Structures are given as C-alpha cells and as structure tokens.
Amino acid sequence: MEYRNLGNSGLKVSVICLGAMTFTEKGWRTAGSMSFSEIKKVVDYAIDSGINFFDTADIYGFGESESLLGKALGNKKNDVIIATKVRGVMDEKDPNSRGLSRYHIFRSIDQSLKRLGRDYIDLYQLHWWDNHTPIEETLEALNDLVRIGKVRYVGISDFAGWQIARSVSIQEMKNYSRFISAQMYYSLLGRDIEFEVVPACEALGLGILAWSPLAGGFLTGKYSKNSPYPEDSRYSRMEKPFLRFDLNEAFSLVEGIKKIGKKYNATVSQVALNWVRSKEYVSSIIIGVRSIEQIKDNVGCVDWSLSKEDVGHLDEITIPKKPYPQWFLDLFADL
Numbered sequence: 656m657e658y659r660n661l662g663n664s665g666l667k668v669s670v671i672c673l674g675a676m677t678f679t680e681k682g683w684r685t686a687g688s689m690s691f692s693e694i695k696k697v698v699d700y701a702i703d704s705g706i707n708f709f710d711t712a713d714i715y716g717f718g719e720s721e722s723l724l725g726k727a728l729g730n731k732k733n734d735v736i737i738a739t740k741v742r743g744v745m746d747e748k749d750p751n752s753r754g755l756s757r758y759h760i761f762r763s764i765d766q767s768l769k770r771l772g773r774d775y776i777d778l779y780q781l782h783w784w785d786n787h788t789p790i791e792e793t794l795e796a797l798n799d800l801v802r803i804g805k806v807r808y809v810g811i812s813d814f815a816g817w818q819i820a821r822s823v824s825i826q827e828m829k830n831y832s833r834f835i836s837a838q839m840y841y842s843l844l845g846r847d848i849e850f851e852v853v854p855a856c857e858a859l860g861l862g863i864l865a866w867s868p869l870a871g872g873f874l875t876g877k878y879s880k881n882s883p884y885p886e887d888s889r890y891s892r893m894e895k896p897f898l899r900f901d902l903n904e905a906f907s908l909v910e911g912i913k914k915i916g917k918k919y920n921a922t923v924s925q926v927a928l929n930w931v932r933s934k935e936y937v938s939s940i941i942i943g944v945r946s947i948e949q950i951k952d953n954v955g956c957v958d959w960s961l962s963k964e965d966v967g968h969l970d971e972i973t974i975p976k977k978p979y980p981q982w983f984l985d986l987f988a989d990l
C-alpha cells in the first residue's frame with residue numbers, strides 16, 4: 656500500500672480509503688447495500704491490504720453506515736483513521752437536525768461517536784456548505800471540538816473554491832484548527848474541480864479526497880451501450896444518473912481505457928483509479944464496493960502505475976472545457 660500525507664498535515668493515509676456509503680441502502684437506495692458478513696469480509700480485506708482510512712457520514716443510512724463500520728472494525732477501530740461528516744438532514748421534522756449550526760454539530764458528533772463506538776473522530780468533515788448558518792459559527796464550533804479532544808482534524812466536502820478560501824482565511828485569522836482535506840467528486844468523467852477547487856486546495860494546504868472515482872461504477876467496463884445494464888448494478892437502480900456526463904462520450908472513454916488496460920494486464924477500474932492516483936494533489940481515493948471481488952479488483956491499482964504517456968493521453972481525451980475566467984487568466988498569465 657502507498658501512504659500519503661493528508662494535505663499539509665502530518666497524518667499518513669493510505670492512498671485508497673474505503674467508503675462506507677454502500678454498506679446500507681437506507682436513505683439512498685441506488686447506492687445498494689451489503690450483508691453484514693460481506694461488509695466484515697471487505698473491511699478485513701481492506702485492513703489486510705494496508706488500508707488505514709475509512710470514510711462514512713451521519714446521513715449514510717441515517718446513522719446505520721457509521722454503526723456498521725464501527726461493528727465491522729471491532730477491536731481494530733482505534734488503530735485506523737475514521738472520517739465522518741455532518742450537515743445533512745437527520746430528521747425531517749426537526750429544523751435543528753441538519754446544517755452546520757453549533758447546536759447541530761455538537762449534538763451530531765456525540766451521536767456519531769456513539770454509533771462508531773469511539774471517543775474521538777480522526778477527521779470530521781463538513782458535508783457541504785450551509786447557506787443558513789454563518790460560517791464563523793461553524794468554524795468556532797469545529798475548533799472547540801478539536802480543543803476538547805472529540806476531533807483530531809477537520810475537513811470539508813463539496814465546497815466551492817471561494818468557500819474553502821473564505822473558511823481557511825477565517826481559521827487563520829482566529830488561529831483555529833485549519834481544514835486539511837477537501838472531499839470532492841473526481842474521476843476521468845468529472846474533472847471540474849481542477850479549475851477552482853484544486854488550485855485553492857494547493858494554495859491552502861488541503862489534500863483532495865476523491866469520491867466516486869469510478870463515477871459510481873461506470874468506469875469499470877461493466878456497462879455496455881447495446882445491452883441492458885447488469886442486474887443489481889448501481890446504474891440499473893437509477894432512474895436518472897446522479898453524476899453528470901455525456902453517456903456516448905463515457906462509453907467511448909471506457910473503450911479507450913480498455914485498450915490502455917490491455918498493456919498492463921489491468922482492469923478498467925484499475926486504470927481509472929490509477930489515473931486519479933497519478934495526481935499529486937490527491938491524498939486518497941475513496942472507493943466504494945459491494946463485494947470482496949470488487950475491493951480485490953480496485954485495490955489492485957496500487958501494485959503498478961500508468962506511464963507518464965498514458966496519464967497524458969487520458970488527460971488529453973478527457974480534458975474539460977475551460978470556463979471563464981480560467982481561459983482569460985491563462986491567456987495573460989505571463990504578462
């Protein structure tokens with residue numbers, strides 16, 4: 656296994672992180688679910704292969720994912736790095752069971768700790784921005800959690816570049832514990848973060864944690880254009896794809912990946928994950944699996960690396976259209 660520093664911190668995380676969103680379908684059916692015996696096998700395999708980093712969230716299965724992760728880790732739970740999140744709606748009827756208020760954060764962390772069976776969270780992440788709470792209130796609450804020992808490090812997820820910059824500026828000004836990570840969607844089919852979020856993170860010392868690196872399983876080669884999607888696969892459960900990409904372009908990308916994979920005797924998933932791994936700003940890749948076979952396949956991406964030429968080729972064929980002001984700034988960068 657390869658280990659990388661999480662952003663500018665001293666914390667070493669495995670380049671593969673196991674996401675626990677697929678452990679339960681309560682709340683989001685399309686993620687699919689797993690039996691507890693399969694979860695246990697997957698978690699044990701992860702640990703045996705050197706994965707020391709696990710990601711979950713309060714809202715995955717309304718707490719069920721955290722409980723299942725804690726149970727599956729058993730007595731190893733204090734020897735690994737656990738990341739969880741706060742922000743989503745935990746109780747539709749209670750207006751305070753959501754968001755990033757001090758009230759909800761303090762209540763939510765105690766519930767997460769209880770479910771995970773831990774005294775502290777290694778990485779506590781804001782799941783996404785809250786328009787209804789002053790960010791100053793949120794950042795002070797997070798800092799207090801670090802001071803009282805319930806949280807070791809703090810991070811964000813799904814923030815815009817300016818939201819990261821504003822938050823970190825306040826943390827610096829107030830001498831608060833700073834964000835060390837940004838959990839963002841990043842795959843060969845979704846490179847939008849390269850424009851605003853990655854430069855913000857590089858400038859401010861946050862490591863990227865790439866979620867849905869296989870675009871929800873599309874980049875595994877198991878979907879084909881002219882036949883029905885495999886039964887019990889994520890895309891067969893979705894009425895409308897959640898991630899945004901052009902289906903025809905995606906199918907031709909998979910064909911291109913297959914060709915590259917042949918050179919390395921590697922699967923489509925391994926090539927797609929290896930491309931994400933080739934980016935230095937990525938601290939860890941959060942994979943999602945539903946079986947022991949899938950985790951074995953995906954973890955296989957750390958045993959070899961794509962050549963610079965192949966990374967360059969994949970960069971080129973998936974290059975997103977540069978939005979304004981990026982193309983303008985590039986044009987006059989050297990003046």
Ligand SMILES: NC(=O)c1ccc[n+]([C@@H]2O[C@H](COP(=O)([O-])OP(=O)(O)OC[C@H]3O[C@@H](n4cnc5c(N)ncnc54)[C@H](OP(=O)(O)O)[C@@H]3O)[C@@H](O)[C@H]2O)c1
Binds near residue numbers: 812839865888924953
């Ligand atoms: N912060 C956020 O907003 C956010 C959002 C989403 C996810 N996440 C995090 O990222 C983690 C991973 O997300 P994800 O599950 O969408 O990741 P993903 O790796 O893009 O997709 C995982 C899914 O692809 C299929 N799959 C994976 N490996 C396969 C293989 N080798 N062969 C065939 N099929 C394979 C499985 O689905 P099927 O077998 O069901 O087809 C699996 O559940 C989550 O657990 C969560 O921790 C965060």
